Amino acid sequence: MPPVLRVLSGETGGWVHALRRVDRERRDVLFIANQNTNDAARAFTFHAPDASGAPEVWDAMRGEVTAVPWRKEGDGVSFDLTLEGYESALVRFVKRDAGRPARLTSVSRPVATLPVLPDASADPVVYPVAPDNALTVSQVTGSVFQGVVTVSPELLADGRNAYLVCDMEGRHGSKDTLRILKATYAAIDGAGSADVTRFVSERVRGGARVVPVLPSILGGDPAYGHVKTLTVEYEDDGKRATVSARDGARITLRPQAETAAAVRVNGAYAGGFIGKPCRVNITRHFQPGSNTVRVEPFGVQNVRVETY
Structure with a gap:
Protein backbone atom coordinates (compact mmCIF):
# COMPACT_ATOMS: atom_id res chain seq x y z
CA MET A 1 0.00 0.00 0.00
CA LYS A 95 -8.36 24.18 -6.34
CA ARG A 96 -6.57 27.52 -6.47
CA ASP A 97 -4.45 29.73 -4.23
CA ALA A 98 -6.84 31.98 -2.26
CA GLY A 99 -4.16 34.38 -1.01
CA ARG A 100 -4.32 33.23 2.61
CA PRO A 101 -1.87 34.77 5.11
CA ALA A 102 1.34 32.80 5.52
CA ARG A 103 1.43 30.33 8.41
CA LEU A 104 3.91 31.55 10.98
CA THR A 105 6.83 29.42 12.11
CA SER A 106 9.35 29.61 14.94
CA VAL A 107 11.69 31.62 12.70
CA SER A 108 9.09 34.20 11.61
CA ARG A 109 9.95 37.73 12.71
CA PRO A 110 7.28 40.38 13.40
CA VAL A 111 7.18 43.79 11.72
CA ALA A 112 6.29 45.35 15.07
CA THR A 113 5.79 44.23 18.69
CA LEU A 114 3.51 46.05 21.14
CA PRO A 115 3.48 45.15 24.85
CA VAL A 116 0.05 44.70 26.44
CA LEU A 117 -0.01 46.72 29.67
CA PRO A 118 -1.66 44.73 32.50
CA ASP A 119 -4.80 45.89 34.29
CA ALA A 120 -4.72 44.61 37.87
CA SER A 121 -8.46 45.29 38.41
CA ALA A 122 -9.58 42.46 36.07
CA ASP A 123 -12.31 40.19 37.45
CA PRO A 124 -11.13 36.61 38.14
CA VAL A 125 -12.48 33.57 36.34
CA VAL A 126 -13.96 30.74 38.44
CA TYR A 127 -14.20 27.16 37.17
CA PRO A 128 -14.87 23.70 38.72
CA VAL A 129 -11.94 21.41 39.48
CA ALA A 130 -12.15 17.82 40.67
CA PRO A 131 -9.53 15.12 41.38
CA ASP A 132 -9.71 11.65 39.84
CA ASN A 133 -12.84 9.78 41.05
CA ALA A 134 -13.85 12.82 43.05
CA LEU A 135 -16.85 12.83 45.35
CA THR A 136 -16.94 16.61 45.55
CA VAL A 137 -16.11 19.40 43.16
CA SER A 138 -14.84 22.76 44.35
CA GLN A 139 -14.92 26.11 42.62
CA VAL A 140 -11.33 27.23 42.00
CA THR A 141 -10.32 30.70 40.95
CA GLY A 142 -8.22 30.72 37.81
CA SER A 143 -5.64 33.19 36.63
CA VAL A 144 -6.68 36.06 34.41
CA PHE A 145 -4.57 38.50 32.48
CA GLN A 146 -6.30 41.63 31.29
CA GLY A 147 -4.57 44.56 29.69
CA VAL A 148 -4.75 47.38 27.21
CA VAL A 149 -2.81 47.97 24.01
CA THR A 150 -3.01 51.00 21.72
CA VAL A 151 -2.65 50.47 17.98
CA SER A 152 -2.05 53.08 15.30
CA PRO A 153 -3.99 52.77 11.99
CA GLU A 154 -0.71 52.47 10.08
CA LEU A 155 0.23 49.33 11.99
CA LEU A 156 -2.70 47.39 10.51
CA ALA A 157 -2.31 48.75 6.98
CA ASP A 158 -1.27 46.85 3.86
CA GLY A 159 -2.99 43.62 4.86
CA ARG A 160 -0.91 43.01 7.98
CA ASN A 161 -2.11 40.53 10.57
CA ALA A 162 -2.04 41.04 14.33
CA TYR A 163 -1.41 38.16 16.75
CA LEU A 164 -1.84 38.00 20.51
CA VAL A 165 1.28 36.19 21.75
CA CYS A 166 2.20 35.18 25.30
CA ASP A 167 4.55 33.03 27.34
CA MET A 168 3.12 30.59 29.88
CA GLU A 169 4.08 30.98 33.53
CA GLY A 170 5.85 28.24 35.51
CA ARG A 171 4.06 24.92 35.77
CA HIS A 172 3.45 25.53 39.48
CA GLY A 173 3.55 28.54 41.72
CA SER A 174 5.70 28.69 44.83
CA LYS A 175 4.99 25.85 47.25
CA ASP A 176 5.07 28.43 50.03
CA THR A 177 1.61 29.69 48.97
CA LEU A 178 -0.08 26.29 49.56
CA ARG A 179 -1.34 25.67 53.12
CA ILE A 180 -3.30 22.66 54.41
CA LEU A 181 -6.15 23.75 56.69
CA LYS A 182 -7.59 20.34 57.55
CA ALA A 183 -7.33 16.77 56.24
CA THR A 184 -9.64 13.96 57.37
CA TYR A 185 -9.63 10.26 56.47
CA ALA A 186 -13.08 8.88 57.31
CA ALA A 187 -15.39 5.96 56.54
CA ILE A 188 -18.37 7.02 54.46
CA ASP A 189 -20.74 5.11 56.78
CA GLY A 190 -19.44 6.96 59.83
CA ALA A 191 -17.46 3.97 61.20
CA GLY A 192 -14.43 5.89 62.36
CA SER A 193 -12.22 8.70 61.13
CA ALA A 194 -8.68 10.01 61.52
CA ASP A 195 -7.20 13.51 61.38
CA VAL A 196 -4.32 13.34 58.88
CA THR A 197 -3.68 17.06 58.59
CA ARG A 198 -0.10 16.70 59.82
CA PHE A 199 0.69 13.94 57.31
CA VAL A 200 -0.70 15.85 54.32
CA SER A 201 1.00 19.08 55.46
CA GLU A 202 4.38 17.34 55.69
CA ARG A 203 3.89 15.85 52.23
CA VAL A 204 3.15 19.30 50.80
CA ARG A 205 6.17 20.84 52.53
CA GLY A 206 8.25 18.14 50.83
CA GLY A 207 7.15 19.45 47.46
CA ALA A 208 4.39 16.93 46.64
CA ARG A 209 1.16 18.10 45.00
CA VAL A 210 -0.59 14.72 44.71
CA VAL A 211 -1.81 12.73 47.75
CA PRO A 212 -2.76 9.05 47.13
CA VAL A 213 -5.80 7.85 49.08
CA LEU A 214 -4.28 4.62 50.40
CA PRO A 215 -5.04 2.98 53.77
CA SER A 216 -1.39 1.97 54.19
CA ILE A 217 -0.36 5.61 54.02
CA LEU A 218 -3.25 7.30 55.78
CA GLY A 219 -3.51 5.27 58.97
CA GLY A 220 -3.57 1.51 58.55
CA ASP A 221 -6.04 -0.89 56.96
CA PRO A 222 -9.66 0.16 57.35
CA ALA A 223 -12.18 -2.29 58.77
CA TYR A 224 -13.54 -4.70 56.16
CA GLY A 225 -16.43 -3.16 54.24
CA HIS A 226 -15.81 0.37 55.47
CA VAL A 227 -14.91 2.40 52.37
CA LYS A 228 -13.06 5.53 53.37
CA THR A 229 -12.48 8.93 51.83
CA LEU A 230 -9.84 11.58 52.21
CA THR A 231 -11.10 15.15 52.43
CA VAL A 232 -8.64 18.04 52.29
CA GLU A 233 -9.38 21.67 52.93
CA TYR A 234 -6.57 23.92 51.73
CA GLU A 235 -5.62 27.47 50.86
CA ASP A 236 -3.51 28.33 47.82
CA ASP A 237 -2.31 31.88 47.30
CA GLY A 238 -5.18 33.20 49.40
CA LYS A 239 -7.88 31.10 47.66
CA ARG A 240 -9.67 28.29 49.55
CA ALA A 241 -10.90 24.96 48.18
CA THR A 242 -12.05 21.54 49.39
CA VAL A 243 -11.57 18.23 47.56
CA SER A 244 -12.48 14.66 48.47
CA ALA A 245 -11.75 11.23 46.95
CA ARG A 246 -12.29 7.55 47.76
CA ASP A 247 -9.81 4.81 48.63
CA GLY A 248 -7.57 3.96 45.70
CA ALA A 249 -7.91 7.35 44.05
CA ARG A 250 -5.74 10.42 44.54
CA ILE A 251 -6.13 14.10 45.28
CA THR A 252 -4.36 16.76 43.28
CA LEU A 253 -4.01 19.85 45.44
CA ARG A 254 -2.61 22.06 42.73
CA PRO A 255 -3.40 20.93 39.19
CA GLN A 256 -0.55 21.35 36.75
CA ALA A 257 -0.97 24.44 34.63
CA GLU A 258 -1.83 23.79 31.02
CA THR A 259 -0.25 25.41 27.99
CA ALA A 260 -3.69 26.64 27.00
CA ALA A 261 -5.69 29.83 26.89
CA ALA A 262 -8.89 31.49 25.75
CA VAL A 263 -8.44 34.99 24.34
CA ARG A 264 -10.95 37.86 24.23
CA VAL A 265 -10.41 41.19 22.50
CA ASN A 266 -12.73 44.10 23.29
CA GLY A 267 -15.13 41.63 24.90
CA ALA A 268 -15.39 39.30 21.90
CA TYR A 269 -14.02 35.75 21.88
CA ALA A 270 -11.07 35.73 19.48
CA GLY A 271 -9.98 32.09 19.73
CA GLY A 272 -7.60 30.07 21.86
CA PHE A 273 -4.93 27.42 21.89
CA ILE A 274 -4.03 24.13 23.56
CA GLY A 275 -0.30 23.62 23.32
CA LYS A 276 2.25 25.61 21.39
CA PRO A 277 2.36 27.94 19.54
CA CYS A 278 0.96 30.30 22.19
CA ARG A 279 -0.63 32.80 19.83
CA VAL A 280 -4.00 33.73 18.32
CA ASN A 281 -4.76 35.81 15.23
CA ILE A 282 -6.83 38.74 16.55
CA THR A 283 -6.83 40.93 13.41
CA ARG A 284 -10.60 40.90 12.86
CA HIS A 285 -11.27 42.00 16.45
CA PHE A 286 -8.62 44.72 16.56
CA GLN A 287 -9.39 48.37 15.98
CA PRO A 288 -7.22 51.50 15.71
CA GLY A 289 -6.77 53.09 19.12
CA SER A 290 -7.24 51.43 22.51
CA ASN A 291 -8.00 47.68 22.73
CA THR A 292 -8.71 45.52 25.79
CA VAL A 293 -7.22 42.02 25.84
CA ARG A 294 -8.16 39.23 28.25
CA VAL A 295 -6.41 35.83 28.58
CA GLU A 296 -7.63 33.02 30.87
CA PRO A 297 -7.66 30.66 32.82
CA PHE A 298 -3.93 29.89 33.37
CA GLY A 299 -1.12 32.26 34.23
CA VAL A 300 0.65 34.03 31.36
CA GLN A 301 3.49 36.50 31.09
CA ASN A 302 5.14 38.75 28.51
CA VAL A 303 1.79 39.32 26.76
CA ARG A 304 2.21 41.21 23.51
CA VAL A 305 0.76 41.94 20.10
CA GLU A 306 2.92 41.08 17.09
CA THR A 307 2.12 42.21 13.57
CA TYR A 308 3.27 40.36 10.44
Whole structure:
Protein backbone atom coordinates (compact mmCIF):
# COMPACT_ATOMS: atom_id res chain seq x y z
CA MET A 1 0.00 0.00 0.00
CA PRO A 2 1.49 3.39 -0.96
CA PRO A 3 2.01 5.91 1.88
CA VAL A 4 -0.62 8.63 2.34
CA LEU A 5 2.21 11.11 2.94
CA ARG A 6 5.94 11.01 2.31
CA VAL A 7 8.55 12.82 4.41
CA LEU A 8 11.09 14.47 2.10
CA SER A 9 13.01 16.23 4.88
CA GLY A 10 12.81 16.65 8.64
CA GLU A 11 13.35 14.32 11.60
CA THR A 12 10.16 12.49 12.59
CA GLY A 13 11.67 10.25 15.28
CA GLY A 14 8.99 7.76 14.26
CA TRP A 15 6.33 9.89 15.96
CA VAL A 16 4.78 11.91 13.13
CA HIS A 17 1.55 10.35 11.87
CA ALA A 18 -0.86 11.22 9.08
CA LEU A 19 -4.47 10.40 8.18
CA ARG A 20 -5.79 11.14 4.69
CA ARG A 21 -9.40 11.54 3.59
CA VAL A 22 -11.41 13.09 0.74
CA ASP A 23 -14.14 15.58 1.71
CA ARG A 24 -17.56 16.02 0.10
CA GLU A 25 -16.13 18.51 -2.37
CA ARG A 26 -13.68 15.82 -3.50
CA ARG A 27 -10.69 17.68 -2.06
CA ASP A 28 -7.85 15.85 -0.31
CA VAL A 29 -7.57 16.48 3.43
CA LEU A 30 -4.63 15.48 5.62
CA PHE A 31 -4.49 15.36 9.41
CA ILE A 32 -0.81 15.45 10.47
CA ALA A 33 0.20 14.98 14.10
CA ASN A 34 3.65 15.54 15.60
CA GLN A 35 3.57 13.32 18.68
CA ASN A 36 7.17 13.86 19.70
CA THR A 37 7.17 14.66 23.40
CA ASN A 38 9.82 17.37 23.45
CA ASP A 39 8.86 21.02 22.99
CA ALA A 40 11.15 21.72 20.04
CA ALA A 41 9.56 22.80 16.76
CA ARG A 42 10.36 20.55 13.79
CA ALA A 43 10.45 21.70 10.17
CA PHE A 44 9.29 19.18 7.55
CA THR A 45 8.86 18.96 3.82
CA PHE A 46 6.07 16.53 2.94
CA HIS A 47 4.90 15.10 -0.35
CA ALA A 48 1.25 14.12 -0.86
CA PRO A 49 1.03 11.63 -3.77
CA ASP A 50 -1.88 12.16 -6.20
CA ALA A 51 -2.91 15.43 -4.51
CA SER A 52 -3.60 18.57 -6.51
CA GLY A 53 -4.13 22.23 -5.69
CA ALA A 54 -2.80 24.58 -3.00
CA PRO A 55 -2.45 23.27 0.58
CA GLU A 56 -4.11 25.35 3.31
CA VAL A 57 -3.77 24.79 7.07
CA TRP A 58 -7.13 25.03 8.87
CA ASP A 59 -6.93 25.83 12.59
CA ALA A 60 -10.35 25.71 14.26
CA MET A 61 -9.14 26.72 17.74
CA ARG A 62 -7.27 29.80 16.55
CA GLY A 63 -9.95 30.52 13.97
CA GLU A 64 -7.63 30.96 10.99
CA VAL A 65 -6.75 29.46 7.63
CA THR A 66 -3.15 29.92 6.49
CA ALA A 67 -0.94 29.14 3.52
CA VAL A 68 2.34 27.21 3.43
CA PRO A 69 5.06 27.08 0.77
CA TRP A 70 4.23 24.41 -1.83
CA ARG A 71 4.98 23.21 -5.33
CA LYS A 72 3.60 20.76 -7.84
CA GLU A 73 6.12 17.94 -7.99
CA GLY A 74 6.05 14.59 -9.73
CA ASP A 75 2.86 12.70 -8.98
CA GLY A 76 1.53 15.13 -6.37
CA VAL A 77 2.17 18.19 -4.22
CA SER A 78 5.13 18.91 -1.93
CA PHE A 79 4.80 21.45 0.90
CA ASP A 80 6.67 22.78 3.93
CA LEU A 81 5.16 22.55 7.41
CA THR A 82 6.64 23.34 10.84
CA LEU A 83 5.06 21.64 13.86
CA GLU A 84 5.67 22.21 17.55
CA GLY A 85 5.88 19.27 19.96
CA TYR A 86 2.39 17.68 20.24
CA GLU A 87 1.05 20.02 17.55
CA SER A 88 -1.24 18.75 14.82
CA ALA A 89 -2.41 20.37 11.59
CA LEU A 90 -5.36 19.89 9.25
CA VAL A 91 -4.20 20.45 5.67
CA ARG A 92 -6.77 20.81 2.88
CA PHE A 93 -5.86 21.06 -0.80
CA VAL A 94 -7.97 23.70 -2.59
CA LYS A 95 -8.36 24.18 -6.34
CA ARG A 96 -6.57 27.52 -6.47
CA ASP A 97 -4.45 29.73 -4.23
CA ALA A 98 -6.84 31.98 -2.26
CA GLY A 99 -4.16 34.38 -1.01
CA ARG A 100 -4.32 33.23 2.61
CA PRO A 101 -1.87 34.77 5.11
CA ALA A 102 1.34 32.80 5.52
CA ARG A 103 1.43 30.33 8.41
CA LEU A 104 3.91 31.55 10.98
CA THR A 105 6.83 29.42 12.11
CA SER A 106 9.35 29.61 14.94
CA VAL A 107 11.69 31.62 12.70
CA SER A 108 9.09 34.20 11.61
CA ARG A 109 9.95 37.73 12.71
CA PRO A 110 7.28 40.38 13.40
CA VAL A 111 7.18 43.79 11.72
CA ALA A 112 6.29 45.35 15.07
CA THR A 113 5.79 44.23 18.69
CA LEU A 114 3.51 46.05 21.14
CA PRO A 115 3.48 45.15 24.85
CA VAL A 116 0.05 44.70 26.44
CA LEU A 117 -0.01 46.72 29.67
CA PRO A 118 -1.66 44.73 32.50
CA ASP A 119 -4.80 45.89 34.29
CA ALA A 120 -4.72 44.61 37.87
CA SER A 121 -8.46 45.29 38.41
CA ALA A 122 -9.58 42.46 36.07
CA ASP A 123 -12.31 40.19 37.45
CA PRO A 124 -11.13 36.61 38.14
CA VAL A 125 -12.48 33.57 36.34
CA VAL A 126 -13.96 30.74 38.44
CA TYR A 127 -14.20 27.16 37.17
CA PRO A 128 -14.87 23.70 38.72
CA VAL A 129 -11.94 21.41 39.48
CA ALA A 130 -12.15 17.82 40.67
CA PRO A 131 -9.53 15.12 41.38
CA ASP A 132 -9.71 11.65 39.84
CA ASN A 133 -12.84 9.78 41.05
CA ALA A 134 -13.85 12.82 43.05
CA LEU A 135 -16.85 12.83 45.35
CA THR A 136 -16.94 16.61 45.55
CA VAL A 137 -16.11 19.40 43.16
CA SER A 138 -14.84 22.76 44.35
CA GLN A 139 -14.92 26.11 42.62
CA VAL A 140 -11.33 27.23 42.00
CA THR A 141 -10.32 30.70 40.95
CA GLY A 142 -8.22 30.72 37.81
CA SER A 143 -5.64 33.19 36.63
CA VAL A 144 -6.68 36.06 34.41
CA PHE A 145 -4.57 38.50 32.48
CA GLN A 146 -6.30 41.63 31.29
CA GLY A 147 -4.57 44.56 29.69
CA VAL A 148 -4.75 47.38 27.21
CA VAL A 149 -2.81 47.97 24.01
CA THR A 150 -3.01 51.00 21.72
CA VAL A 151 -2.65 50.47 17.98
CA SER A 152 -2.05 53.08 15.30
CA PRO A 153 -3.99 52.77 11.99
CA GLU A 154 -0.71 52.47 10.08
CA LEU A 155 0.23 49.33 11.99
CA LEU A 156 -2.70 47.39 10.51
CA ALA A 157 -2.31 48.75 6.98
CA ASP A 158 -1.27 46.85 3.86
CA GLY A 159 -2.99 43.62 4.86
CA ARG A 160 -0.91 43.01 7.98
CA ASN A 161 -2.11 40.53 10.57
CA ALA A 162 -2.04 41.04 14.33
CA TYR A 163 -1.41 38.16 16.75
CA LEU A 164 -1.84 38.00 20.51
CA VAL A 165 1.28 36.19 21.75
CA CYS A 166 2.20 35.18 25.30
CA ASP A 167 4.55 33.03 27.34
CA MET A 168 3.12 30.59 29.88
CA GLU A 169 4.08 30.98 33.53
CA GLY A 170 5.85 28.24 35.51
CA ARG A 171 4.06 24.92 35.77
CA HIS A 172 3.45 25.53 39.48
CA GLY A 173 3.55 28.54 41.72
CA SER A 174 5.70 28.69 44.83
CA LYS A 175 4.99 25.85 47.25
CA ASP A 176 5.07 28.43 50.03
CA THR A 177 1.61 29.69 48.97
CA LEU A 178 -0.08 26.29 49.56
CA ARG A 179 -1.34 25.67 53.12
CA ILE A 180 -3.30 22.66 54.41
CA LEU A 181 -6.15 23.75 56.69
CA LYS A 182 -7.59 20.34 57.55
CA ALA A 183 -7.33 16.77 56.24
CA THR A 184 -9.64 13.96 57.37
CA TYR A 185 -9.63 10.26 56.47
CA ALA A 186 -13.08 8.88 57.31
CA ALA A 187 -15.39 5.96 56.54
CA ILE A 188 -18.37 7.02 54.46
CA ASP A 189 -20.74 5.11 56.78
CA GLY A 190 -19.44 6.96 59.83
CA ALA A 191 -17.46 3.97 61.20
CA GLY A 192 -14.43 5.89 62.36
CA SER A 193 -12.22 8.70 61.13
CA ALA A 194 -8.68 10.01 61.52
CA ASP A 195 -7.20 13.51 61.38
CA VAL A 196 -4.32 13.34 58.88
CA THR A 197 -3.68 17.06 58.59
CA ARG A 198 -0.10 16.70 59.82
CA PHE A 199 0.69 13.94 57.31
CA VAL A 200 -0.70 15.85 54.32
CA SER A 201 1.00 19.08 55.46
CA GLU A 202 4.38 17.34 55.69
CA ARG A 203 3.89 15.85 52.23
CA VAL A 204 3.15 19.30 50.80
CA ARG A 205 6.17 20.84 52.53
CA GLY A 206 8.25 18.14 50.83
CA GLY A 207 7.15 19.45 47.46
CA ALA A 208 4.39 16.93 46.64
CA ARG A 209 1.16 18.10 45.00
CA VAL A 210 -0.59 14.72 44.71
CA VAL A 211 -1.81 12.73 47.75
CA PRO A 212 -2.76 9.05 47.13
CA VAL A 213 -5.80 7.85 49.08
CA LEU A 214 -4.28 4.62 50.40
CA PRO A 215 -5.04 2.98 53.77
CA SER A 216 -1.39 1.97 54.19
CA ILE A 217 -0.36 5.61 54.02
CA LEU A 218 -3.25 7.30 55.78
CA GLY A 219 -3.51 5.27 58.97
CA GLY A 220 -3.57 1.51 58.55
CA ASP A 221 -6.04 -0.89 56.96
CA PRO A 222 -9.66 0.16 57.35
CA ALA A 223 -12.18 -2.29 58.77
CA TYR A 224 -13.54 -4.70 56.16
CA GLY A 225 -16.43 -3.16 54.24
CA HIS A 226 -15.81 0.37 55.47
CA VAL A 227 -14.91 2.40 52.37
CA LYS A 228 -13.06 5.53 53.37
CA THR A 229 -12.48 8.93 51.83
CA LEU A 230 -9.84 11.58 52.21
CA THR A 231 -11.10 15.15 52.43
CA VAL A 232 -8.64 18.04 52.29
CA GLU A 233 -9.38 21.67 52.93
CA TYR A 234 -6.57 23.92 51.73
CA GLU A 235 -5.62 27.47 50.86
CA ASP A 236 -3.51 28.33 47.82
CA ASP A 237 -2.31 31.88 47.30
CA GLY A 238 -5.18 33.20 49.40
CA LYS A 239 -7.88 31.10 47.66
CA ARG A 240 -9.67 28.29 49.55
CA ALA A 241 -10.90 24.96 48.18
CA THR A 242 -12.05 21.54 49.39
CA VAL A 243 -11.57 18.23 47.56
CA SER A 244 -12.48 14.66 48.47
CA ALA A 245 -11.75 11.23 46.95
CA ARG A 246 -12.29 7.55 47.76
CA ASP A 247 -9.81 4.81 48.63
CA GLY A 248 -7.57 3.96 45.70
CA ALA A 249 -7.91 7.35 44.05
CA ARG A 250 -5.74 10.42 44.54
CA ILE A 251 -6.13 14.10 45.28
CA THR A 252 -4.36 16.76 43.28
CA LEU A 253 -4.01 19.85 45.44
CA ARG A 254 -2.61 22.06 42.73
CA PRO A 255 -3.40 20.93 39.19
CA GLN A 256 -0.55 21.35 36.75
CA ALA A 257 -0.97 24.44 34.63
CA GLU A 258 -1.83 23.79 31.02
CA THR A 259 -0.25 25.41 27.99
CA ALA A 260 -3.69 26.64 27.00
CA ALA A 261 -5.69 29.83 26.89
CA ALA A 262 -8.89 31.49 25.75
CA VAL A 263 -8.44 34.99 24.34
CA ARG A 264 -10.95 37.86 24.23
CA VAL A 265 -10.41 41.19 22.50
CA ASN A 266 -12.73 44.10 23.29
CA GLY A 267 -15.13 41.63 24.90
CA ALA A 268 -15.39 39.30 21.90
CA TYR A 269 -14.02 35.75 21.88
CA ALA A 270 -11.07 35.73 19.48
CA GLY A 271 -9.98 32.09 19.73
CA GLY A 272 -7.60 30.07 21.86
CA PHE A 273 -4.93 27.42 21.89
CA ILE A 274 -4.03 24.13 23.56
CA GLY A 275 -0.30 23.62 23.32
CA LYS A 276 2.25 25.61 21.39
CA PRO A 277 2.36 27.94 19.54
CA CYS A 278 0.96 30.30 22.19
CA ARG A 279 -0.63 32.80 19.83
CA VAL A 280 -4.00 33.73 18.32
CA ASN A 281 -4.76 35.81 15.23
CA ILE A 282 -6.83 38.74 16.55
CA THR A 283 -6.83 40.93 13.41
CA ARG A 284 -10.60 40.90 12.86
CA HIS A 285 -11.27 42.00 16.45
CA PHE A 286 -8.62 44.72 16.56
CA GLN A 287 -9.39 48.37 15.98
CA PRO A 288 -7.22 51.50 15.71
CA GLY A 289 -6.77 53.09 19.12
CA SER A 290 -7.24 51.43 22.51
CA ASN A 291 -8.00 47.68 22.73
CA THR A 292 -8.71 45.52 25.79
CA VAL A 293 -7.22 42.02 25.84
CA ARG A 294 -8.16 39.23 28.25
CA VAL A 295 -6.41 35.83 28.58
CA GLU A 296 -7.63 33.02 30.87
CA PRO A 297 -7.66 30.66 32.82
CA PHE A 298 -3.93 29.89 33.37
CA GLY A 299 -1.12 32.26 34.23
CA VAL A 300 0.65 34.03 31.36
CA GLN A 301 3.49 36.50 31.09
CA ASN A 302 5.14 38.75 28.51
CA VAL A 303 1.79 39.32 26.76
CA ARG A 304 2.21 41.21 23.51
CA VAL A 305 0.76 41.94 20.10
CA GLU A 306 2.92 41.08 17.09
CA THR A 307 2.12 42.21 13.57
CA TYR A 308 3.27 40.36 10.44
